[in-house]
Structure formats: structure tokens, C-alpha cells
Amino acid sequence: MSIQFTFFLGVYFVGFLFFFIVSLLNIYHLFKYAKGALGSKILLFSYSIVTIGLLALTAFLIKDIDLRQSLILFENNSFDFSQF
Amino acid sequence: MANLADRLHNPRPGEYIILYIHRHWIILFASIMKYIALAWVPVLVYFVLVMQGNFDWQGLSGLLFILGSSLFYLYLWLFLFNSLLDHYLDVWIVTNERIINVEQINLFSRLISEKQLDKMQDITVISKGFWPTIFNYGDVHIQTAGSVERFIFRQIHNPRRIVHAITDAAERYRIKFELDLDNDQPPEQSQPKPMSISQNE
Numbered sequence: 001m002s003i004q005f006t007f008f009l010g011v012y013f014v015g016f017l018f019f020f021i022v023s024l025l026n027i028y029h030l031f032k033y034a035k036g037a038l039g040s041k042i043l044l045f046s047y048s049i050v051t052i053g054l055l056a057l058t059a060f061l062i063k064d065i066d067l068r069q070s071l072i073l074f075e076n077n078s079f080d081f082s083q084f
Numbered sequence: 085m086a087n088l089a090d091r092l093h094n095p096r097p098g099e100y101i102i103l104y105i106h107r108h109w110i111i112l113f114a115s116i117m118k119y120i121a122l123a124w125v126p127v128l129v130y131f132v133l134v135m136q137g138n139f140d141w142q143g144l145s146g147l148l149f150i151l152g153s154s155l156f157y158l159y160l161w162l163f164l165f166n167s168l169l170d171h172y173l174d175v176w177i178v179t180n181e182r183i184i185n186v187e188q189i190n191l192f193s194r195l196i197s198e199k200q201l202d203k204m205q206d207i208t209v210i211s212k213g214f215w216p217t218i219f220n221y222g223d224v225h226i227q228t229a230g231s232v233e234r235f236i237f238r239q240i241h242n243p244r245r246i247v248h249a250i251t252d253a254a255e256r257y258r259i260k261f262e263l264d265l266d267n268d269q270p271p272e273q274s275q276p277k278p279m280s281i282s283q284n285e
Contacts, residue, residue, distance in 0.1 A: 005144070009151070012151040023165075025191055026162075026165060033173055034173065043168055043172065047165050050161055051161065058154040061141075062150050065143075065146060
């Protein structure tokens with residue numbers, strides 16, 4: 001039994017999706033209760049920049065990893081820990 | 085003076101803001117420090133993996149570390165943003181007519197309450213502990229008439245000054261209220277008359 005590396009990318013995507021939904025809710029609050037205030041603009045700008053920066057850094061770091069590789073979980077009824 | 089329409093959702097004619105209070109900055113600072121401390125966790129994990137000698141940037145360990153750290157930092161950033169938002173949206177407003185308490189409890193819960201200044205009964209300042217004493221912050225509890233609920237200004241800077249400002253504003257409001265009552269009455273009715281039966285009907 002084996003798992004392709006793209007599976008972990010899928011798990012990451014689900015985590016990111018949840019992050020994105022909660023972020024949208026936060027931004028909604030910011031717009032609803034502090035619309036037009038300078039503080040809310042600064043908060044939103046810094047939030048966007050740091051989030052995009054984190055995603056860009058993640059993409060940069062994983063670009064050299066071959067995602068077609070597979071993790072062999074069980075072979076001959078034994079778990080191979082050496083892959084980690 | 086603050087722009088009233090931006091800061092109050094239902095400004096009244098002749099109303100102006102006396103105090104616009106957020107929590108003390110040290111509360112936000114402590115929260116930020118907590119997240120900065122947590123940000124070191126992936127770095128420590130990286131050093132542990134490298135010291136074990138089986139870390140490979142191009143392999144599975146590298147991929148899991150990068151994706152795990154990325155999610156960790158994204159959620160750390162999300163919680164930090166939440167703290168900033170909470171600090172920014174928690175506000176206590178004292179105007180020349182009322183006190184307004186706005187608290188963002190969590191993502192789906194927001195509390196807004198207001199009370200006329202003449203409904204205040206007593207004000208208590210609670211500042212206990214090492215850090216509140218050092219940084220001069222604390223809670224102000226305001227007991228209002230006709231309700232068990234108390235207004236609580238939480239972790240605000242210089243609570244005694246705030247209390248003085250509120251009691252001063254309440255006193256001015258009472259004087260203004262009494263003057264308005266006197267001015268509303270026609271001159272011939274300014275003297276109190278004994279109540280007759282017809283008036284009660």
C-alpha cells in the first residue's frame with residue numbers, strides 16, 4: 001500500500017481552505033464594524049501581505065520536491081519507518 | 085473630536101464622545117508575545133530532525149515539515165489576527181449622554197449594550213495583581229439602575245481617571261436633564277401644584 005506525495009498536498013489544501021473561510025469571516029467583521037477606519041485598513045493590508053508571503057514561501061520551498069514520489073506504507077506486512 | 089457617525093451606530097443630536105476606550109496595550113502585547121513564542125516551535129522541530137540525521141528537504145520528511153510548518157504559521161497568523169481584531173473591536177464609549185459597551189466575544193458573538201448616564205448607581209474600580217499595578221490598568225464596574233447586570237470596562241488604562249471622567253459626565257448630564265425639565269414646563273406650571281383627581285384620570 002502506498003500514498004502519493006500529492007495526498008499531503010490535498011490535506012494541506014483542506015487546511016488552507018478552512019483558514020481561508022475563517023479569514024473571510026474575520027475580514028467581514030472588520031468591514032462591518034470598522035469600515036473606513038485607518039486601523040482596519042492597516043490590519044487588512046498586513047494580513048493579506050503576510051498570508052500571501054507565507055503561501056509564496058511554501059510554494060518556493062516545495063517546488064523542488066518531486067510530488068510523483070510515493071510513500072510505501074506497508075510492504076510484506078511491515079511498516080517502513082526509514083522513509084521518514 | 086472623534087467623528088461621531090463613524091464611531092457610534094446611532095448618534096443622537098447634540099451628543100459628543102468624551103471617552104473612547106480600548107483595552108490596555110499591554111494585553112495585546114502579551115498576546116503577541118505568546119504567538120511569537122509559539123512561532124519558534126517549527127524551528128525547534130527542524131533542529132531536532134536535523135540532529136537525528138534523517139531530514140531530507142527533497143524527501144517525505146522535507147515535504148511534511150514544509151506543509152506542516154506552513155499550516156502552523158498560517159493558523160498562528162490567523163489567531164494573532166483574531167487577537168488584533170478582538171482588541172480593535174472591543175470598545176467602551178462614554179458620551180455626554182450615555183455609556184456604550186461593545187464587545188466582540190468571538191467570531192459569531194458580539195455584545196452591544198448602552199445605558200443613560202443618569203441610570204448609573206455606583207462605580208467600582210478593580211485593579212489587582214502585579215502587572216495591573218505596574219502598568220496601571222484594571223476593570224471599572226458600573227452598576228446601573230433597574231438591572232442586575234453591570235457594565236464592565238475591562239483591562240483599561242488608568243481606570244481611576246476614567247471613573248472621574250464618567251462621574252463628571254454623569255453629573256453634567258443630570259444638571260442638563262434637570263435644566264431641560266425646568267425649561268419644558270410652562271411658566272405658570274413651574275411651581276408644583278397639588279395633584280387633583282382630574283389629572284389622574
